[in-house]
Amino acid sequence: xxxxxxxxxxxxxxxxxxxxxxxxxxxxxxxxxxxxxxxxxxxxxxxxxxxxxxxxxxxxxxxxxxxxxxxxxxxxxxxxxxxxxxxxxxxxxxxxxxxxxxxxxxxxxxxxxxxxxxxxxxxxxxxxxxxxxxxxxxxxxxxxxxxxxxxxxxxxxxxxxxxxxxxxxxxxxxxxxxxxxxxxxxxxxxxxxxxxxxxxxxxxxxxxxxxxxxxxxxxxxxxxxxxxxxxxxxxxxxxxxxxxxxxxxxxxxxxxxxxxxxxxxxxxxxxxxxxxxxxxxxxxxxxxxxxxxxxxxxxxxxxxxxxxxx
Amino acid sequence: xxxxxxxxxxxxxxxxxxxxxxxxxxxxxxxxxxxxxxxxxxxxxxxxxxxxxxxxxxxxxxxxxxxxxxxxxxxxxxxxxxxxxxxxxxxxxxxxxxxxxxxxxxxxxxxxxxxxxxxxxxxxxxxxxxxxxxxxxxxxxxxxxxxxxxxxxxxxxxxxxxxxxxxxxxxxxxxxxxxxxxxxxxxxxxxxxxxxxxxxxxxxxxxxxxxxxxxxxxxxxxxxxxxxxxxxxxxxxxxxxxxxxxxxxxxxxxxxxxxxxxxxxxxxxxxxxxxxxxxxxxxxxxxxxxxxxxxxxxxxxxxxxxxxxx
Numbered sequence: 001x002x003x004x005x006x007x008x009x010x011x012x013x014x015x016x017x018x019x020x021x022x023x024x025x026x027x028x029x030x031x032x033x034x035x036x037x038x039x040x041x042x043x044x045x046x047x048x049x050x051x052x053x054x055x056x057x058x059x060x061x062x063x064x065x066x067x068x069x070x071x072x073x074x075x076x077x078x079x080x081x082x083x084x085x086x087x088x089x090x091x092x093x094x095x096x097x098x099x100x101x102x103x104x105x106x107x108x109x110x111x112x113x114x115x116x117x118x119x120x121x122x123x124x125x126x127x128x129x130x131x132x133x134x135x136x137x138x139x140x141x142x143x144x145x146x147x148x149x150x151x152x153x154x155x156x157x158x159x160x161x162x163x164x165x166x167x168x169x170x171x172x173x174x175x176x177x178x179x180x181x182x183x184x185x186x187x188x189x190x191x192x193x194x195x196x197x198x199x200x201x202x203x204x205x206x207x208x209x210x211x212x213x214x215x216x217x218x219x220x221x222x223x224x225x226x227x228x229x230x231x232x233x234x235x236x237x238x239x240x241x242x243x244x245x246x247x248x249x250x251x252x253x254x255x256x257x258x259x260x261x262x263x264x265x266x267x268x269x270x271x272x273x274x275x276x277x278x279x280x281x282x283x284x285x286x287x288x289x290x291x292x293x294x295x296x297x298x299x300x301x302x303x304x305x306x307x308x309x310x
Numbered sequence: 311x312x313x314x315x316x317x318x319x320x321x322x323x324x325x326x327x328x329x330x331x332x333x334x335x336x337x338x339x340x341x342x343x344x345x346x347x348x349x350x351x352x353x354x355x356x357x358x359x360x361x362x363x364x365x366x367x368x369x370x371x372x373x374x375x376x377x378x379x380x381x382x383x384x385x386x387x388x389x390x391x392x393x394x395x396x397x398x399x400x401x402x403x404x405x406x407x408x409x410x411x412x413x414x415x416x417x418x419x420x421x422x423x424x425x426x427x428x429x430x431x432x433x434x435x436x437x438x439x440x441x442x443x444x445x446x447x448x449x450x451x452x453x454x455x456x457x458x459x460x461x462x463x464x465x466x467x468x469x470x471x472x473x474x475x476x477x478x479x480x481x482x483x484x485x486x487x488x489x490x491x492x493x494x495x496x497x498x499x500x501x502x503x504x505x506x507x508x509x510x511x512x513x514x515x516x517x518x519x520x521x522x523x524x525x526x527x528x529x530x531x532x533x534x535x536x537x538x539x540x541x542x543x544x545x546x547x548x549x550x551x552x553x554x555x556x557x558x559x560x561x562x563x564x565x566x567x568x569x570x571x572x573x574x575x576x577x578x579x580x581x582x583x584x585x586x587x588x589x590x591x592x593x594x595x596x597x598x599x600x601x602x603x604x605x606x607x608x609x610x611x612x613x614x615x616x617x618x619x620x
Contacts, residue, residue: 093441096441096442096443096467097438097439097441099466100417100420100421100439100441100442100466100467101421103413103417103466104414104417104418104420104421104423105423107410107413107414107417107418108414108417108418108423108427110410110414111410111411111414113414113415113418113423113427114427116579116580116581117418117423117424117427117428117579118427118428119580121573122566122567122568122569122570122573122574123582124564124565124566124582125582126582126583126584127584128407128584128587129407129410129584131403131406131407131410131589132406132410133406152466155465156409156410156413156462157406157410254434255434256432256434257432258432260432263431263432264432269426269427270426270429271426272433272434272435272436273436274436274437274438274439277438279441
């Protein structure tokens with residue numbers, strides 16, 4: 001009998017537990033899932049959200065893994081009591097949702113849609129946009145989400161560069177890395193997409209100096225993590241006309257407070273953290289597969305490198 | 311010496327004639343391009359726009375072909391004096407531009423972007439859209455533009471059906487044809503894309519009855535031809551809440567008159583015929599290739615089937 005603790009806000013249980021049971025059953029794995037734990041030492045796996053009740057992982061001395069329901073694990077990585085193998089949520093549904101958000105908003109800015117969507121008076125001024133092949137897009141971060149997004153953009157014909165800390169190779173995408181690569185990725189980006197993990201190194205990576213590296217009239221799309229951008233520097237770059245627009249899905253504080261200037265800025269579009277969501281049925285299959293691997297002694301999928309932070 | 315008459319509004323000449331000369335030179339084809347014709351019987355090819363000065367093609371008794379600068383040839387097809395082989399403009403740049411417009415606006419409606427783009431007050435209400443694989447899109451018209459658009463949408467994961475008069479087969483796209491096929495294509499279309507040619511049979515193809523076949527809340531995107539839709543029926547279907555939105559790039563009268571109700575309707579987005587444009591350098595290569603074929607006695611590319619009207 002595999003003992004599983006499910007630690008997440010109450011609303012998660014109804015959505016996630018039934019498909020997780022079903023997926024475990026399909027592997028023939030006898031299990032018990034509890035939402036409250038009477039005997040931490042007996043727990044084999046902890047499935048959890050960063051905002052769930054368990055914050056001290058030290059009593060779970062025999063747990064084989066902590067399986068995150070979220071893709072971003074910065075809150076777990078910062079938790080010194082969490083010493084068990086930590087597995088990120090990566091699943092095809094979440095990747096597909098992110099690719100749709102990124103390609104949709106890149107095309108929106110590329111085609112200049114907002115002028116038509118927001119137009120209030122008749123105005124017939126045909127302005128043909130350049131072709132995607134003439135539009136330079138840079139994607140910062142080439143993890144599962146960044147890589148899939150960069151490839152989809154390249155598939156639509158965009159001139160795409162991707163940047164990551166360590167060198168990567170992706171068909172159809174000019175892959176850059178390191179400090180010089182970052183300068184080059186920023187300097188060419190008519191449209192910049194942020195899909196970096198949040199770490200000590202990436203917090204405020206888009207500060208005033210790096211925003212100034214972007215070409216005049218550039219657009220930023222951030223479905224990654226809020227603290228990647230220095231909020232004040234972003235507002236200043238928009239206000240002085242250096243940047244044309246920012247479309248932001250993630251924020252330092254969520255929900256974004258009503259008084260925050262992002263809500264009212266004409267060159268900022270706020271989306272309420274909808275770019276990509278963990279869909280329970282997809283997530284359940286990934287979780288069950290990792291538990292199967294744990295029981296079989298096989299290597300886990302999507303294990304976090306604690307030294308890198310993601 | 312190949313004699314070519316260029317018949318188009320004056321503004322076209324500067325854009326088109328230099329790249330056409332260059333493309334013909336690259337094939338080693340000695341030629342003369344005139345914009346006014348002294349001797350119609352000596353003209354070998356007529357390159358023209360429907361709004362150019364030549365409206366009577368009967369004096370050009372030795373012309374081997376009429377090469378349209380536009381994709382839509384309904385105005386030429388209606389001209390009884392035009393008996394020479396008529397070649398449509400089909401080129402990769404134009405197809406790419408159309409695919410970008412179609413995928414961009416389909417993603418826009420799929421993701422519900424307008425609510426975020428037009429929001430004026432703070433409002434954090436995360437509503438995760440379905441995945442593209444759960445979204446049914448139908449493309450009416452499977453010519454060069456419709457086929458490329460349907461394939462791009464399928465490549466992004468959408469559940470795509472395409473409809474054409476005669477049966478076709480496109481990988482990843484459910485291909486429908488004939489009258490029953492049209493009913494099925496409409497009945498499933500959460501998002502409907504119109505890329506039909508304008509013919510006697512397709513004028514007003516989206517009348518009140520066919521609009522009523524669309525599922526409630528459907529969205530229409532028309533980058534094809536204005537008269538494909540019955541304007542009054544469209545307004546009625548939007549006003550009674552059956553349709554959610556229409557994004558229109560083409561109109562019965564262009565520029566769309568300032569007093570037209572489409573400009574002011576909150577559920578209509580007007581774009582000023584920008585979905586796809588003939589880009590001179592690309593068009594020149596297609597024109598030169600067809601002249602080369604004409605001189606070599608090879609079959610022309612993109613010849614219009616006069617009985618079908620496109």
